[in-house]
Amino acid sequence: NVNRRTAAPITSQFPYSGAKSNGLPGLGKGNVLVPDPADTAHAFQPPPPGAMRGPCPGMNALANHGFISRDGITTFDELVQAQQNVWNTGYDLAVLLATLGVALDGDILTEKLSIGGDATPKTALLGLGLLGKEGGLDTHNTFEADASLTRSDFFLPSSNGDNHSFNSTLFAMMTSTVSSTSSPSAPLYDLKGLSLYRAQRWSQSVAENPNFYFGPKALLLYGAATFLYELYPTNGGLPDKSTFESFFGAVPSSTSPSGYTSQPERIPPSWFSRSTPYTIPDVAIQILEMYTGNPVLFGGNTANGSFDAIFTDDGLISDGRLSADVTGTQLACLIYQLVATDETPDSLSNILKLPIEILNFITGKLNPIFEPLGCPLNTD
Numbered sequence: 247n248v249n250r251r252t253a254a255p256i257t258s259q260f261p262y263s264g265a266k267s268n269g270l271p272g273l274g275k276g277n278v279l280v281p282d283p284a285d286t287a288h289a290f291q292p293p294p295p296g297a298m299r300g301p302c303p304g305m306n307a308l309a310n311h312g313f314i315s316r317d318g319i320t321t322f323d324e325l326v327q328a329q330q331n332v333w334n335t336g337y338d339l340a341v342l343l344a345t346l347g348v349a350l351d352g353d354i355l356t357e358k359l360s361i362g363g364d365a366t367p368k369t370a371l372l373g374l375g376l377l378g379k380e381g382g383l384d385t386h387n388t389f390e391a392d393a394s395l396t397r398s399d400f401f402l403p404s405s406n407g408d409n410h411s412f413n414s415t416l417f418a419m420m421t422s423t424v425s426s427t428s429s430p431s432a433p434l435y436d437l438k439g440l441s442l443y444r445a446q447r448w449s450q451s452v453a454e455n456p457n458f459y460f461g462p463k464a465l466l467l468y469g470a471a472t473f474l475y476e477l478y479p480t481n482g483g484l485p486d487k488s489t490f491e492s493f494f495g496a497v498p499s500s501t502s503p504s505g506y507t508s509q510p511e512r513i514p515p516s517w518f519s520r521s522t523p524y525t526i527p528d529v530a531i532q533i534l535e536m537y538t539g540n541p542v543l544f545g546g547n548t549a550n551g552s553f554d555a556i557f558t559d560d561g562l563i564s565d566g567r568l569s570a571d572v573t574g575t576q577l578a579c580l581i582y583q584l585v586a587t588d589e590t591p592d593s594l595s596n597i598l599k600l601p602i603e604i605l606n607f608i609t610g611k612l613n614p615i616f617e618p619l620g621c622p623l624n625t626d
């Protein structure tokens with residue numbers, strides 16, 4: 247626990263977006279070269295022996311560049327700082343994601359999180375957390391979920407017990423789908439193509455995963471998919487193939503059946519961050535567009551091919567679908583409600599109920615972020 251290696255410090259010579267190690271907002275400065283080649287502390291290095299890596303290619307890349315601890319055991323403040331400095335995520339979005347990670351998969355007292363598998367002795371204070379073991383981001387159905395872009399579903403026989411590692415067959419499928427809506431020779435991983443691919447992955451999970459669960463929190467997965475065209479392109483440009491290969495660690499290979507092998511995720515050379523911060527209102531609008539482009543039902547399988555939709559009558563989700571006239575602000579507030587209260591449609595399933603201490607941690611972090619949006623807040 248005390249021996250945790252920390253992120254390489256941000257210095258005045260290379261301030262990036264201007265976020266410091268105190269977990270507070272930076273300056274939102276974009277168009278920055280990341281990492282600066284002279285900033286050797288943040289140069290790419292493969293994961294050291296015993297390091298944690300997991301389902302989030304973004305977190306893996308941060309660790310491989312020392313923007314969070316290279317051993318993959320990170321903290322809330324490191325996460326908030328690193329997301330702003332590397333991708334120019336808005337402070338609000340950085341806090342939302344760091345809160346979800348720490349509260350659902352890490353420790354609310356030490357504010358530590360493993361970005362891969364269980365590291366409870368390194369994240370918890372007394373050897374156990376409030377939920378017992380702290381499984382890290384690998385934990386299934388807390389944050390990590392089914393129908394991911396490039397990770398196999400947890401319960402599939404082929405992947406059971408896997409650490410949510412990169413699946414090159416899925417990367418090839420994603421590339422082929424986005425090629426069908428852009429140009430086959432120069433595929434763009436854009437909104438249109440990813441909307442289609444997300445729906446394809448849903449259909450695949452319905453057909454193949456008897457334990458498929460796709461609750462409304464899966465809207466967060468649409469959020470992660472928007473990062474591909476909002477955060478990954480250099481200088482806010484086009485989401486092209488070589489950038490993606492670097493950020494996903496996909497290596498074209500003529501001898502691999504899928505056409506790719508894999509390597510650790512890496513920020514591409516001469517890469518610049520987007521110019522303006524990517525905020526919660528921004529991501530909410532993109533999630534809406536990606537979902538409504540190819541809408542699917544929320545719910546779960548009872549067997550292969552047998553899907554039960556979740557019905558709620560809260561006006562935003564009805565007949566298992568997001569209603570057509572939901573606004574970006576309403577969607578942002580729905581995300582708050584899904585993560586910050588227990589009155590969620592997820593309670594219809596046997597998904598984990600959060601203890602009050604964890605809910606209090608979540609509302610403590612998120613209320614200041616969602617209050618300016620006018621969302622009804624949970625203040626118990």
Ligand code: HEM
Nearest residue numbers: 301302304343344347389390391394395396397470473477
């Ligand atoms: C504290 C911040 C973050 C946490 C805790 C986090 C956690 C996660 C988790 C648990 C998943 C798996 C979801 C699933 O099962 O599909 C995921 C997916 C993903 N994340 Fe993150 N994330 C964070 C920030 C970011 C950022 C800033 C980026 C990009 C710049 C990013 C890129 C992605 C992508 C592209 C995926 C989809 C991967 C795939 O399905 O193949 N994440 N993230």
Ligand SMILES: *[C@@H]1O[C@H](CO)[C@@H](O)[C@H](O)[C@H]1NC(C)=O
Nearest residue numbers: 398404405408413414415416
């Ligand atoms: C990767 O995904 C493909 C397509 O869904 C699947 O057939 C294969 O078993 C997966 N590989 C692993 C190691 O999970």
Ligand SMILES: *[C@@H]1O[C@H](CO)[C@@H](O)[C@H](O)[C@H]1NC(C)=O
Nearest residue numbers: 296297298299363407408409
């Ligand atoms: C998962 O990761 C742990 C720790 O990094 C490793 O010991 C284990 O072999 C991995 N399991 C699989 C199935 O890859």
Ligand SMILES: *[C@@H]1O[C@H](CO)[C@@H](O)[C@H](O)[C@H]1NC(C)=O
Nearest residue numbers: 403453454455456549550551
């Ligand atoms: C579900 O479908 C997958 C893929 O076709 C198959 O491997 C698996 O055996 C099926 N499971 C059940 C319980 O039928």
